[in-house]
Amino acid sequence: MISRKLNLLTTVTRKMPAMLAALLIAVTGTSVHADGHGMKVGFIYVGPTGDHGWTYRHDIGRQSLESELGVEATFVESVPEGADAERVIRQLATSGHKLIFTTSFGYMNPTNKVAKEFPDVKFEHATGYKRESDNVSTYSARFYEGRAVIGTIAGHMTRTGVVGYIASFPIPEVIRGINSFTLAMRKVNPDAVVRVVWVNTWYDPGKEGDAAKALIDQGADIIAQHTDSPAALQVAEDRGVFAFGQASDMSKFAPNAHLTSIVNNWDPYYIERAKAVMGGTWASVDTWNGIREGMVSFSPYGDAVPADVRAAADAVKEGIASGSIHPFDGPLNNQAGEQVIGSGERLGDGDLLGMNYYVEGVEGDLPG
Amino acid sequence: MIPYLEKRAEHSQTMVYISPFIALGLTLLGGIMLFSLLGKSPAQALYAFFVSPLTSLYGWAELGVKASPLVLIGVALSIGFRAGVWNIGAEGQLTLGAICGGCVALWMYPVDSIFVLPLMMIGGILGGMFWASIPAFLKTRFNANEILTSLMLTYVALLLLSLLVHGPLRDPDGFNFPESRIFHDAASLPIILDGTRLHLGAVFALVAVGGIWLLLSKSLIGFQVKVIGQAPAAGRHAGFSVNRMIWFTLLLGGGMAGLAGMFEVSGPIGQLLPTISPGYGFTAIIVAFVGRLHPVGSLFAGLLIALSYLGGENAQITLNLPIAVTGVFQGMLLFFLLACDVLIRYRIRFKPVSRLRHG
Numbered sequence: 001m002i003s004r005k006l007n008l009l010t011t012v013t014r015k016m017p018a019m020l021a022a023l024l025i026a027v028t029g030t031s032v033h034a035d036g037h038g039m040k041v042g043f044i045y046v047g048p049t050g051d052h053g054w055t056y057r058h059d060i061g062r063q064s065l066e067s068e069l070g071v072e073a074t075f076v077e078s079v080p081e082g083a084d085a086e087r088v089i090r091q092l093a094t095s096g097h098k099l100i101f102t103t104s105f106g107y108m109n110p111t112n113k114v115a116k117e118f119p120d121v122k123f124e125h126a127t128g129y130k131r132e133s134d135n136v137s138t139y140s141a142r143f144y145e146g147r148a149v150i151g152t153i154a155g156h157m158t159r160t161g162v163v164g165y166i167a168s169f170p171i172p173e174v175i176r177g178i179n180s181f182t183l184a185m186r187k188v189n190p191d192a193v194v195r196v197v198w199v200n201t202w203y204d205p206g207k208e209g210d211a212a213k214a215l216i217d218q219g220a221d222i223i224a225q226h227t228d229s230p231a232a233l234q235v236a237e238d239r240g241v242f243a244f245g246q247a248s249d250m251s252k253f254a255p256n257a258h259l260t261s262i263v264n265n266w267d268p269y270y271i272e273r274a275k276a277v278m279g280g281t282w283a284s285v286d287t288w289n290g291i292r293e294g295m296v297s298f299s300p301y302g303d304a305v306p307a308d309v310r311a312a313a314d315a316v317k318e319g320i321a322s323g324s325i326h327p328f329d330g331p332l333n334n335q336a337g338e339q340v341i342g343s344g345e346r347l348g349d350g351d352l353l354g355m356n357y358y359v360e361g362v363e364g365d366l367p368g
Numbered sequence: 369m370i371p372y373l374e375k376r377a378e379h380s381q382t383m384v385y386i387s388p389f390i391a392l393g394l395t396l397l398g399g400i401m402l403f404s405l406l407g408k409s410p411a412q413a414l415y416a417f418f419v420s421p422l423t424s425l426y427g428w429a430e431l432g433v434k435a436s437p438l439v440l441i442g443v444a445l446s447i448g449f450r451a452g453v454w455n456i457g458a459e460g461q462l463t464l465g466a467i468c469g470g471c472v473a474l475w476m477y478p479v480d481s482i483f484v485l486p487l488m489m490i491g492g493i494l495g496g497m498f499w500a501s502i503p504a505f506l507k508t509r510f511n512a513n514e515i516l517t518s519l520m521l522t523y524v525a526l527l528l529l530s531l532l533v534h535g536p537l538r539d540p541d542g543f544n545f546p547e548s549r550i551f552h553d554a555a556s557l558p559i560i561l562d563g564t565r566l567h568l569g570a571v572f573a574l575v576a577v578g579g580i581w582l583l584l585s586k587s588l589i590g591f592q593v594k595v596i597g598q599a600p601a602a603g604r605h606a607g608f609s610v611n612r613m614i615w616f617t618l619l620l621g622g623g624m625a626g627l628a629g630m631f632e633v634s635g636p637i638g639q640l641l642p643t644i645s646p647g648y649g650f651t652a653i654i655v656a657f658v659g660r661l662h663p664v665g666s667l668f669a670g671l672l673i674a675l676s677y678l679g680g681e682n683a684q685i686t687l688n689l690p691i692a693v694t695g696v697f698q699g700m701l702l703f704f705l706l707a708c709d710v711l712i713r714y715r716i717r718f719k720p721v722s723r724l725r726h727g
Binding site: 042048049074075076077078079080081082083084086087088091092095105106109129169170171172200353354355356367 | 546635684688690
């Protein structure tokens with residue numbers, strides 16, 4: 001009883017600023033933007049918030065904005081990348097949202113188009129490269145750094161020497177992840193290979209599960225994925241092989257099979273950008289953060305990961321964070337065995353952004 | 369006691385016109401219950417769904433943008449459905465139209481000529497017709513079920529689009545991302561209302577409604593559609609060719625769907641993307657049936673369903689209602705509309721289990 005009352009009390013106190021702001025708006029007819037309470041931030045998602053992957057992690061970031069800064073953070077979920085996106089973004093801009101995060105690549109052109117009409121609203125587009133007006137920023141995470149860490153674990157732990165990789169669409173982002181994973185794996189285990197299945201979807205538990213089954217049937221004893229559902233982990237759990245989670249901690253879906261998950265951590269970035277808008281210091285930037293800044297992080301290792309493998313994986317994490325290791329350090333050969341860069345060289349961001357070839361050790365043809 | 373439906377000997381003509389309003393009333397009631405259960409103010413929620421999207425000129429224009437492809441495809445499909453030709457693959461025909469129209473635009477880049485758009489339209493129509501001609505051929509030649517063939521070809525079309533934008537049609541300056549270059553001005557649909565996205569496609573949708581209404585009510589082929597749909601044997605006896613009807617309705621549906629696809633890429637989207645349509649080709653089937661397979665009915669059904677999408681987005685933004693609630697609410701609307709229609713033509717009777725068992 002007492003605790004419930006206490007809860008009620010804390011809820012009321014926590015909501016006090018918002019209530020006061022509402023009161024102020026009601027009385028004076030003006031909104032209070034200056035101190036953040038009452039500032040509206042909008043999010044547009046490509047998937048459902050319950051996907052346990054990409055959209056789920058963005059929504060966690062949105063919630064942290066609400067709890068940390070007391071701003072009102074609206075979202076619209078499952079918005080198709082096409083003609084509808086522009087309307088939803090414009091609707092967010094016209095309904096008083098001062099900062100709008102558009103969290104999928106396909107929103108790039110609509111975001112830039114709407115941004116030109118609303119110079120007072122700040123737009124943040126995830127994973128794109130166009131900033132056509134000075135109220136547009138782009139941001140993404142160096143997920144390939146995380147893939148180098150899980151590739152290291154896979155290299156140590158595969159027995160069959162075949163690792164399965166469920167890939168979504170053949171865009172540079174995904175190809176870069178496959179390559180980073182493969183390079184790290186073969187540093188540890190030069191004979192191991194990666195088999196890729198392209199499922200042409202970001203989120204389709206049925207297809208992802210089928211891909212995992214096919215890969216396991218072809219001898220894969222570890223499954224990595226660049227899709228958003230935990231379906232592949234559940235298949236791995238059933239079939240007694242290992243798997244990595246994607247975007248969020250997926251250990252609960254496969255307590256035995258789960259080795260670790262790359263966790264997308266947008267919270268600090270979202271809070272920093274919202275604060276910048278409130279403080280009037282927001283400027284158009286292109287952010288590409290990784291392990292060092294914490295945008296790419298990891299869930300705890302599964303029980304199956306032995307101590308020496310943990311140590312090796314931790315060393316890669318620390319090396320990437322300090323800059324002593326880069327996932328695309330040479331020597332680096334393409335799939336055909338031709339040298340791309342030699343020893344002592346390193347691929348630059350420009351090469352990474354447009355990457356459209358497999359490295360040595362990936363089996364099969366790249367579609368498209 | 370088991371309920372069953374018994375066909376009414378004669379259905380009330382008044383009820384045919386009143387039924388949509390009864391359905392709307394029931395939907396409002398159901399909505400009030402749904403939103404109250406969720407702890408939201410029903411008045412606010414219904415306002416967000418049905419009124420607030422239409423409080424500005426821009427909102428009306430967006431309604432037109434969303435409804436145009438639905439109406440364009442819906443009216444064309446309703447002809448086929450009347451004739452008993454079940455083209456379920458308009459989504460694929462739309463995609464082929466978008467591909468062909470888009471290819472014309474990219475091929476003519478950066479030619480600035482008034483002929484670019486007409487050529488794109490012809491490309492879109494031919495693309496959609498070509499895709500629909502496959503089920504037509506399989507149906508007339510091998511009697512293959514067009515429901516299956518047209519549906520399966522939809523997935524082929526979507527994969528073809530994906531292949532093209534990941535490969536040959538990729539923007540040369542686009543960092544290998546899967547999208548074409550943005551169409552140049554001569555390949556973009558003119559806007560018919562300044563400051564909005566309302567494009568030429570809306571005019572074509574209205575023309576299609578009028579044209580198909582004339583076709584159905586005044587032309588011989590319209591008469592044949594109705595006869596073959598209602599009484600195939602009588603149609604055959606009168607010498608109407610069922611095969612010709614299959615070809616005609618599929619090509620008409622495919623051509624219009626293709627045109628709608630071309631309008632989408634040349635209008636609101638402005639480039640070829642891996643996904644073009646949020647299922648317009650499938651939603652148009654609902655539009656055709658909610659519109660009672662009548663051209664004018666399809667127009668209103670298309671507007672209503674478009675409004676429910678706009679309202680759903682709006683309810684998410686203003687009331688933080690999850691998208692699932694939008695889905696349930698849309699489902700309720702369609703359920704009541706179709707249920708009322710069923711009850712106009714049929715009545716519910718009860719019969720004891722024993723009688724049922726003995727036939």
